Amino acid sequence: MAKQRQWALTTKRSSYVISMLDGDQGLVLDHWGASLPYDVVTRWDEPDRSVQYRFFEDAAPMEYASMGARQTAFSELVVDRGSGSVGASWTWVPAGTDGATLIEAEDVTTLRFDFTDETATLEMRQYLEVSTHHDVIRRWVSVSNHGAEPVTLDRVFSAGWSPPIHGTVRVHYLAGAWSQEFQPQDLVLSSGTFMMGSRAGVTGLSFSPTVCVEPADSAAAGGAYGVSLEWSGSWRLQVEKDLVDDRLRVSCGIDDDATRITLLTGETFTSPTSSGVWSEDGSDGVSRSWHEYQRCRRAASLDPRRHPIVYNSWFATGFGVDLEGQLALARRAARVGAEAFVVDDGWFSGRNDDTGGLGDWEPDPTAFPAGLAPLACAVRDLGMCFGVWVEPEAVSPDSRLFRDHPDWIYQAAHRPPRTLRHQYVLDLGRAEAAEWVDHMLHRLLTSADIGYLKWDMNRPISDGGRPGDLHGREWSVQHTRNYYRILRMLRADFPDVIVEGCAAGGGRIDNAVLSLVDNVWPSDETGPRDRLAIQHGFLSAYPPHAMSSWVTDEPGMRQRCAVSVEFRFAVAMCGVLGIGADLSGWADAQLARARHLVDLYRSIRPTVFGGAVFRHGTPGDTTYAVEFADTGDGCCIFVFDRDSDRVTDRPRVRVRPRSLRADLRYRVHGGDIVVSGAEAGSVGVPVPFALARDVDVMIFDPVT
Numbered sequence: 001m002a003k004q005r006q007w008a009l010t011t012k013r014s015s016y017v018i019s020m021l022d023g024d025q026g027l028v029l030d031h032w033g034a035s036l037p038y039d040v041v042t043r044w045d046e047p048d049r050s051v052q053y054r055f056f057e058d059a060a061p062m063e064y065a066s067m068g069a070r071q072t073a074f075s076e077l078v079v080d081r082g083s084g085s086v087g088a089s090w091t092w093v094p095a096g097t098d099g100a101t102l103i104e105a106e107d108v109t110t111l112r113f114d115f116t117d118e119t120a121t122l123e124m125r126q127y128l129e130v131s132t133h134h135d136v137i138r139r140w141v142s143v144s145n146h147g148a149e150p151v152t153l154d155r156v157f158s159a160g161w162s163p164p165i166h167g168t169v170r171v172h173y174l175a176g177a178w179s180q181e182f183q184p185q186d187l188v189l190s191s192g193t194f195m196m197g198s199r200a201g202v203t204g205l206s207f208s209p210t211v212c213v214e215p216a217d218s219a220a221a222g223g224a225y226g227v228s229l230e231w232s233g234s235w236r237l238q239v240e241k242d243l244v245d246d247r248l249r250v251s252c253g254i255d256d257d258a259t260r261i262t263l264l265t266g267e268t269f270t271s272p273t274s275s276g277v278w279s280e281d282g283s284d285g286v287s288r289s290w291h292e293y294q295r296c297r298r299a300a301s302l303d304p305r306r307h308p309i310v311y312n313s314w315f316a317t318g319f320g321v322d323l324e325g326q327l328a329l330a331r332r333a334a335r336v337g338a339e340a341f342v343v344d345d346g347w348f349s350g351r352n353d354d355t356g357g358l359g360d361w362e363p364d365p366t367a368f369p370a371g372l373a374p375l376a377c378a379v380r381d382l383g384m385c386f387g388v389w390v391e392p393e394a395v396s397p398d399s400r401l402f403r404d405h406p407d408w409i410y411q412a413a414h415r416p417p418r419t420l421r422h423q424y425v426l427d428l429g430r431a432e433a434a435e436w437v438d439h440m441l442h443r444l445l446t447s448a449d450i451g452y453l454k455w456d457m458n459r460p461i462s463d464g465g466r467p468g469d470l471h472g473r474e475w476s477v478q479h480t481r482n483y484y485r486i487l488r489m490l491r492a493d494f495p496d497v498i499v500e501g502c503a504a505g506g507g508r509i510d511n512a513v514l515s516l517v518d519n520v521w522p523s524d525e526t527g528p529r530d531r532l533a534i535q536h537g538f539l540s541a542y543p544p545h546a547m548s549s550w551v552t553d554e555p556g557m558r559q560r561c562a563v564s565v566e567f568r569f570a571v572a573m574c575g576v577l578g579i580g581a582d583l584s585g586w587a588d589a590q591l592a593r594a595r596h597l598v599d600l601y602r603s604i605r606p607t608v609f610g611g612a613v614f615r616h617g618t619p620g621d622t623t624y625a626v627e628f629a630d631t632g633d634g635c636c637i638f639v640f641d642r643d644s645d646r647v648t649d650r651p652r653v654r655v656r657p658r659s660l661r662a663d664l665r666y667r668v669h670g671g672d673i674v675v676s677g678a679e680a681g682s683v684g685v686p687v688p689f690a691l692a693r694d695v696d697v698m699i700f701d702p703v704t
């Protein structure tokens, strides 16, 4: 392989082949797609036609382009030495036996390529990593300054991807806003650039750092490609299609609008990881490939104990939290089968509404005269794990923290600090502030028997940076890295504590967070139909085993039509079921019904967490279904229907499971019939609506 200057990476079901350009100025992509039975593939070459008025490098599918090496096309790296011109060109410095350094650990293989710039003062390393357990290729770069002068990186993206799709492409992405997160969007791109990102210092509510591209012509072969950025700070991702060269490029990395990286002598910057995946089963297959990957990462454990059925107090009590009230709710939560009881916002001093208290993480002495320990004990005695909400990056103007450390909040010099939701943002990028959060969490988690922590973050960051810090324009990077560092501390020092990530709903959800926390809270919208739409988008890129979802009494902000309580439960059962309803108002019969539904969920939870997901239609359709295939050849299907006034002469609703084996027969629980997998998949199975008039959960078990 080395002689060919070509390297083939093999994932579970795909191959990714790259080679070094003659002249050693960079790597190009030769193949990304189906597994190849041979090692060496035809190398990329210029299109077989005369294309004038552009440089060779501008058309080449370079793995990572640098302004200066690439001439006029978009580049992932822009180096500024302060000399009045920008850019750098690079030469490969072969290492290892193959020209690349090979790092092998269990089932993970990493390749590293080293380059030096034309002044021999900068070093760039490109990394590619694959595993035999999934189809995702992980890529990142590092840049080091060995020169005597500081260097600025105006842009230092993580990777450029060149999915080999010809002609017009369809771009699928997720856009949103508070309470409307993860709305699936798509556009057809024949020429030009589509760009999305966040300048909010967090992943953001507006876009999710993940995209899927496939041929716009649905009859075209070749499958679909997903690209994501594993990063929870400000970011950018762009899809560029060039008409003349028929070139498609997806580039992503940390934000290059407000962020600048400074490399002083001896310093190295390592980018976040960008991951890419190919699936021959189109965009739906890409979703399943992401789930497979996410199951292999941190939230690696699918053990229900890491993803318990939570009762959360927020919708029931808001800021009105005290020992007696929470205890009364906890007793009811235990009756319906909750496995964890989490006290949300409002438990600490000065938090009577959203104007105060943030930063002073001591239990309110009036509401909890003996601290949190008595409630934690009582909750444990009821058989549940006890949890609390925190927002460590938030600072109320009226807090002791702010009075003691007014300089620890983000504030641009000469401009008055801005509040949003009456709060400032703690400058977590500052070492002493990060250390303070670390200590605060240690103190809190050892103050009572706390087994669950919900980490919230309720505003975008503005005015980042700090006077005098040469790295001040990296504040979003510093902030994010310290956030990760503290999450890792939680894993190490409190391995049994379950962590839920939240940011005013789904404002900080990405593949990096999913590798560090157990669950995420996708949205504050719990109205069942709106929620279903949010979850539909969420599941296109993120996994059910991390998707917190509560049953509440909320009507929904956009689609308010009434649904059954079974419908509400079924929506939440498509992920990590939780309950947020005010159970104090539920009658005994309602509590008993809830208990029955919780038990049903427990019986199918392993399938929901571990199964391949097939979404049937969209939540706006008259009938919409979500299918979870289990590893034992069966499946369970949630069917949601809009006909809340079912009449017998209406044509019967059928579902066609997509994951069943044609050669097996299945017993359908709920309908109490036996069908062949072939018939079920083609003709379909009538939905009995045994659970309720507008929803059903059908379980298909193979008959032996």
Ligand code: DGJ
Pocket (backbone or CB within 6 Å): 314, 344, 345, 389, 456, 458, 502, 503, 504, 505, 521, 523, 524
């Ligand atoms: C926003 C979260 O998304 C909610 O679940 C809740 O925790 C509130 N913050 C509390 O302020």
